[in-house]
Amino acid sequence: MRAVHRTIGVIGGMGPWATLDFFEKVLRLTPARRDQEHLRLIIDNNPKIPDRGPAILGEGGEDPTPALVATARTVEAAGADLIVIPCNTAHFFYEPIRRAVRVPVLHIMEEVARAAAQRLPALRRVGLLGTRATVATGLYQKAFRPQGVEVLAPDTAGQAVIDRLIYAIKAGEAGEALRAEGAAVGRRLGEAGAGAVVLGCTELPLVLGEHNLGLPVFDSNLILAQAAVRLATSPQPLPREVGA
């Protein structure tokens, strides 16, 4: 059978370092010995998309929906056969994005929940490290509910540390002390009963991992890259609604 190679469209720039990390993960996950065996990606690294957090939390930010929809249409028009959004918080706006294009759009929470069920089928409680906005959307809670997995989020003080860490990563200034504080927040979720931790913000895998959390980790950006490569190389026809 001829190798199928679909083009992966990336609604990127949220933030740019997370988009770069996603791109690198796709390259690492692709078995290729020469250029032509790699996958085509159309990346719209569009950091001009307004900040997702304030808009979700009703803190007066500009609505990012029009920019997200326009970026989805750009990568579709450029040739994407499937679309990913390497930003957890942006999935609050998943429905309008999905409806704006004809190609499937992967849903990062659904992919993480699916990967968790495969890797740790006996998991009952999972910790969630992400932006305050991502936690507030309840999207991980919704994705894990059918599997009977409870989602544990940090307390208010812990969440404030994680938000500071995420914005520091975006600013390129996440120092050792702040990283250690963030890791401690994750370890406390383990002490509270979480059997694993979701890195539910695509900036966090840049500084957190099993090495400093001491728990199994679900890296949402890696899981999204794995799902994208699997679908881009699948001999099966693509389902219209990948995340549904």
Place this chain on the structure above:
Amino acid sequence: MRAVHRTIGVIGGMGPWATLDFFEKVLRLTPARRDQEHLRLIIDNNPKIPDRGPAILGEGGEDPTPALVATARTVEAAGADLIVIPCNTAHFFYEPIRRAVRVPVLHIMEEVARAAAQRLPALRRVGLLGTRATVATGLYQKAFRPQGVEVLAPDTAGQAVIDRLIYAIKAGEAGEALRAEGAAVGRRLGEAGAGAVVLGCTELPLVLGEHNLGLPVFDSNLILAQAAVRLATSPQPLPREVGA
């Protein structure tokens, strides 16, 4: 004055690791404390573009011109205000690409020669490490000629080492021994009179640098990223023909 932020279009995938390296260099070169201060990039990582080398050397490869032109038009249609090609060898096809779009297309050899003149104005001889095809095109020789800089290329055996190294990087298997051989080829250019070395293939900065060459190095991918960021943030109108 309002900050000008133009969109950088990238004709990528030649190879994908060099495109990733270009993307990372642009992010590092952009002073940004939050997502929205970064630059928008439209990256068509299109590794399906046929191999440039055999086509240039008359060794029977498929002509990459149609795919290069189509990729240039894709990034232009997606919103690029200027276009870069992070692949030296592909610049053999610069003219048809430039003619296919309305926005400026940077010329990597012109940018390297300009940067070399600024950094080492007394330079008389420069070594060139690149694919056999890039050396054969004479594009670096042509770019450096107006400055009276002579381009020294490796001998046949040395060139064969560099070609093996480049294709090994693309295959993800450039081991220590081959890297050391490649560095030795570069150092021999210094012994032959070169006052600096051009890394004239965007894969080479991934394994070679001043640390193992012992000579000033012009990293063509870094210089291209610097030129792109400079133009993308310049308050001046863009010249139509950046590389001319």
